[in-house]
Each structure stands twice: as structure tokens, then as C-alpha cells.
Amino acid sequence: MPAVRSQLLEVVHDAYPETFEGVTPTKSLGESIFSGLTPHPNEVLNLFIQQELTSALPMAYYMAVRKGLNSLMDTHLPKSATLSPETLRTAMGGLMALREVELNETHRLVFGPKDAHSCSGSNCPSRTPTSPAALGTYQKVFDYVVGPSQLGTRVLQVPEFHQDSGGDTACVFPGVCRGCMEWWESGHAKLRKKAWERLPEVFGLS
Numbered sequence: 001m002p003a004v005r006s007q008l009l010e011v012v013h014d015a016y017p018e019t020f021e022g023v024t025p026t027k028s029l030g031e032s033i034f035s036g037l038t039p040h041p042n043e044v045l046n047l048f049i050q051q052e053l054t055s056a057l058p059m060a061y062y063m064a065v066r067k068g069l070n071s072l073m074d075t076h077l078p079k080s081a082t083l084s085p086e087t088l089r090t091a092m093g094g095l096m097a098l099r100e101v102e103l104n105e106t107h108r109l110v111f112g113p114k115d116a117h118s119c120s121g122s123n124c125p126s127r128t129p130t131s132p133a134a135l136g137t138y139q140k141v142f143d144y145v146v147g148p149s150q151l152g153t154r155v156l157q158v159p160e161f162h163q164d165s166g167g168d169t170a171c172v173f174p175g176v177c178r179g180c181m182e183w184w185e186s187g188h189a190k191l192r193k194k195a196w197e198r199l200p201e202v203f204g205l206s
């Protein structure tokens with residue numbers, strides 16, 4: 001049994017990594033590694049708490065809160081996926097803290113000043129950052145990145161600024177230049193790293 005357990009733990013540690021460096025958008029993370037029926041993230045969280053897998057707990061908490069309160073407190077879940085009042089309190093506190101980081105940091109990133117050289121398009125709305133056209137675009141970018149709050153948080157999710165359109169990749173926000181997109185993309189990567197580093201703290205694990 002110890003040998004089987006340590007092999008399983010290796011798989012778990014890959015899917016619930018402890019450091020940000022292990023997280024790439026293409027890698028399958030979280031409950032998708034379990035074979036058979038995908039467990040509810042609450043169920044995984046309960047299992048890890050019971051098994052004292054401390055290093056995997058920040059990510060397991062994140063996966064559970066990511067889908068918001070309706071998922072976290074779903075009353076139709078089996079007992080194994082129902083969180084204890086204590087776990088639920090920790091998870092909700094963490095969700096609120098993460099959402100605050102997500103909203104504040106994304107706002108700063110999208111509406112805040114850009115590096116003078118980053119805007120490269122002559123028709124890009126960022127040429128006149130205080131114009132109604134620019135502010136309208138920034139609001140759309142902001143809403144797109146953070147999503148509606150009843151859905152939880154997407155703070156660790158890479159925002160897709162490009163879409164496939166007939167074999168070509170097109171920007172989700174027409175008119176916005178490549179330089180501005182790259183500014184937001186690299187800024188969001190920093191934001192994700194920052195949020196990741198706060199996971200243990202917001203879930204009371206540090």
C-alpha cells in the first residue's frame with residue numbers, strides 16, 4: 001500500500017502543483033486527472049483534507065471555489081462532496097479574497113497607464129487613453145477578463161485575447177493593437193503569479 005500511495009501522490013502533485021512554475025495552460029489540472037467519473041472539486045478537497053495532503057490543498061481549494069458559491073454550497077451533492085462548516089467558511093473567505101485581488105489587479109492592469117512604447121497601432125483606442133472610445137474598450141476588456149461574480153473566480157485562468165477565425169487568429173477586441181494586447185497578456189501573467197502566491201494565505205494554510 002505505501003508504494004501505491006506514493007505513486008498516486010505523484011499524479012496528484014502534478015495535477016495540484018505547489019508552485020506556479022508547474023502551471024501551464026495546456027496541462028490538465030485538477031479533478032480531470034481522476035479516471036472514471038470526474039469527481040466534484042468539493043469531493044477532491046474533502047479527500048485531500050482527510051489525507052492531510054497539505055501541499056495540494058491550495059490548488060484543491062482554488063478548484064473548489066473557482067465555480068462560485070452555487071457549486072461550493074450545492075445542496076444536491078453526495079455526502080462525500082459536502083463541505084464541513086469549517087471548510088466552507090475557509091473556502092468562502094478565500095474566494096472573497098481572491099475575487100478582490102482579481103478585480104483590483106485587473107482594473108489596474110486594463111485601465112492603468114501603459115508603457116509609452118507598448119501601443120503600436122495608429123488606430124488603436126489606446127492612442128487617446130482617456131477618450132470615451134478607449135474607456136469603452138477598456139470596460140469590455142475588463143468585463144471579459146474577470147467574468148460575472150456569480151461564476152466564482154478566473155484569476156488563475158489565461159484570458160484568451162485571440163480567436164480562430166477561418167484559420168487566422170483574430171483579436172477578440174477589434175481595433176486594439178498587438179502591442180496593447182501583449183501588454184495585457186504579460187500583465188495578466190504577473191497577476192496570476194501574484195494570485196497563486198497568495199493561495200496558501202487566503203485559504204489559511206500558511
Ligand SMILES: [Zn+2]
Binds near residue numbers: 119
Ligand atoms: Zn494600442
